[in-house]
Amino acid sequence: MKPIKLLTAIILFAAITNASAQNTFWVTKAGDDNNNCTNATDDACLTIQKGVSLLQAGDTLNIGAGIYTDDGGNSAYSPPDNNGGWFDNNPDSSNVYIAVNGEPGNLITIQATPGSEGQVTIDGEFQRVPVHIATRDYIRITGFNIINGRGRAIATWGQVPNEVADTSLLSIGVVIENNRIINTIGDFGTNTNAISMWSTQDWIVRNNYIDNVIEVDAGTTNFNRFGTAIMAYGTINALIEHNQIKNVAHGVFWKDHFITDLATRGLVNESEIRYNKIQATSAPVNIGIRATNSPEAGDNYIHHNIFYGHGSNEEGGVSVAMASAYAQSGDVRIEHNLIDGETINNSRGIGVDASRNITVKGNIIIRTKVNMQYTARDTRVALGKKPVLDFSNYNIYNNFERIVGVDVYGSASQWFSTLGSWQTALNSQFASLNFDNPDANSITANPTDLFEDLDDKNYIYKAGSPAIGMMPDGSNAGPYQFGDEIIGLLPQWPGVTPSYLIFTNGFE
Numbered sequence: 001m002k003p004i005k006l007l008t009a010i011i012l013f014a015a016i017t018n019a020s021a022q023n024t025f026w027v028t029k030a031g032d033d034n035n036n037c038t039n040a041t042d043d044a045c046l047t048i049q050k051g052v053s054l055l056q057a058g059d060t061l062n063i064g065a066g067i068y069t070d071d072g073g074n075s076a077y078s079p080p081d082n083n084g085g086w087f088d089n090n091p092d093s094s095n096v097y098i099a100v101n102g103e104p105g106n107l108i109t110i111q112a113t114p115g116s117e118g119q120v121t122i123d124g125e126f127q128r129v130p131v132h133i134a135t136r137d138y139i140r141i142t143g144f145n146i147i148n149g150r151g152r153a154i155a156t157w158g159q160v161p162n163e164v165a166d167t168s169l170l171s172i173g174v175v176i177e178n179n180r181i182i183n184t185i186g187d188f189g190t191n192t193n194a195i196s197m198w199s200t201q202d203w204i205v206r207n208n209y210i211d212n213v214i215e216v217d218a219g220t221t222n223f224n225r226f227g228t229a230i231m232a233y234g235t236i237n238a239l240i241e242h243n244q245i246k247n248v249a250h251g252v253f254w255k256d257h258f259i260t261d262l263a264t265r266g267l268v269n270e271s272e273i274r275y276n277k278i279q280a281t282s283a284p285v286n287i288g289i290r291a292t293n294s295p296e297a298g299d300n301y302i303h304h305n306i307f308y309g310h311g312s313n314e315e316g317g318v319s320v321a322m323a324s325a326y327a328q329s330g331d332v333r334i335e336h337n338l339i340d341g342e343t344i345n346n347s348r349g350i351g352v353d354a355s356r357n358i359t360v361k362g363n364i365i366i367r368t369k370v371n372m373q374y375t376a377r378d379t380r381v382a383l384g385k386k387p388v389l390d391f392s393n394y395n396i397y398n399n400f401e402r403i404v405g406v407d408v409y410g411s412a413s414q415w416f417s418t419l420g421s422w423q424t425a426l427n428s429q430f431a432s433l434n435f436d437n438p439d440a441n442s443i444t445a446n447p448t449d450l451f452e453d454l455d456d457k458n459y460i461y462k463a464g465s466p467a468i469g470m471m472p473d474g475s476n477a478g479p480y481q482f483g484d485e486i487i488g489l490l491p492q493w494p495g496v497t498p499s500y501l502i503f504t505n506g507f508e
Helices: 010-016 048-052 378-382 419-423
Strands: 024-027 060-063 066-068 094-097 108-112 120-123 129-132 139-142 145-150 152-155 175-177 180-187 193-196 204-206 209-216 223-226 228-233 238-241 244-255 269-274 277-287 299-303 306-308 316-321 329-335 338-340 348-353 355-361 364-366 370-375 389-393 402-408 414-416
Touching: 024 048, 048 060, 048 094, 048 108, 094 120, 120 129, 129 145, 152 180, 180 193, 193 209, 209 228, 223 244, 223 277, 244 269, 306 316, 316 329, 316 338, 348 355, 402 419, 414 419
Parallel strands: 024 060, 060 108, 066 120, 094 129, 108 139, 120 145, 129 152, 139 175, 145 180, 152 193, 175 204, 180 209, 193 228, 204 238, 209 244, 228 244, 238 269, 244 277, 269 299, 277 306, 277 316, 299 329, 306 338, 316 348, 329 355, 338 364, 348 370, 355 389, 370 402
Antiparallel strands: 145 152, 209 223, 402 414
8 A cells, every 4th residue: 555645744844944033023003004013112013914014034023912904905805706716816805915925944924922812803804805825935824813704714816727736826835823713704606715725835724713614695694505614726735733613514625636747647745634623514524626627636644633513414524526537536544533424314424436545544433324435437437537445444433324335326336234244345346445355353333332422522432432442553443543632723822812703694
């Protein structure tokens, strides 16, 4: 089995660590934009935009406590067009427009003043995108409440989907961490999302709380559906970790992926998604495409996450749907996740098609109708675009209606209703199965035998849980593999009362 390169390799972090700060600038609610922003007491500026205009590689901008509603373009809001929700790269549509670049080893840091984390709010007032990074590189944004965004909360400009990435338009080395992003509202069908990672490389999205991303009927305040927390049309080498996400349709949604060239079909390393806690109504993680014959997905590694709440939807807790891409997609590793559909109406735990070298290991899947589904359509198999399950073992399954479906819609389509029947399957019988006797060491279990409390959504193992010590090295199945993992947010700003309100529909 070919391993996927881990994104935590030194090369990623060495490229984007802020090694040597240059100058520090200050913005406060008592400041004045006629000042030079050189200190917080008598020379602070009033608007974040003025402070950003002074920044160069390695600089830091400290923002004092308060609510900021700056208009980055100093003119009326001009909304993104409706062509799939592509952002228009127009400073007039944002609160804060970042038109400067950092450098590898010298990030530009825009942050809440140390000690004021969680008390600095950028408010889009449902009229603007609060933070627009455009195609800028090596920027770090941390410590804010970012609320009431229109269409998105933190955005990059999106190039039109390409068969091969235009690397000159990539936004590289951006770090979004330790923020609370609340109430992002957009029109139905415009890909509303809290963090737009359009055309990006080497981004880190870490330790953010994202809540209430919704789409509404255009021109009204009528709720239509939830949107997406983190979305990309084309991303290379992203690290998504320790985020807590609620009230969304999708937690992480990758679409229209990058390849290196058409001749060799070279694939990029796409993402590592780990230690997140995501409640989503459609799919906590969805790796898909925008339309037929889009570029295929690269390699993705999804591990040690808690996913819940998608039980009334046919998408999976992890859904990799690439059958209509140009060619077979990259490697997928799905390991040590807890996937809880919460209801068994139509939901899947994991669904994959048209990806090579699929690994499913150490997961716990509960309260779903189907645990796993591997879809191999006849026409796609003939083109070499089929799911290839290379390893599946040491998983704990929900024994409700179907353990797994193999070659669904294919000529050898079969559903297994018991784990025992699945364990006797042979690779010669199926296009999707690349080895004999899958899940030989996997088990089925009742959710109430696994966890102390299913309602608190922490999924702590109870004494005697069959997940404990199940792995061949003596570690546990599920996200708490060694028992000391933090799933969701890392500790943030103790004693801080955040200066925002969570609204039920985003318009109150």
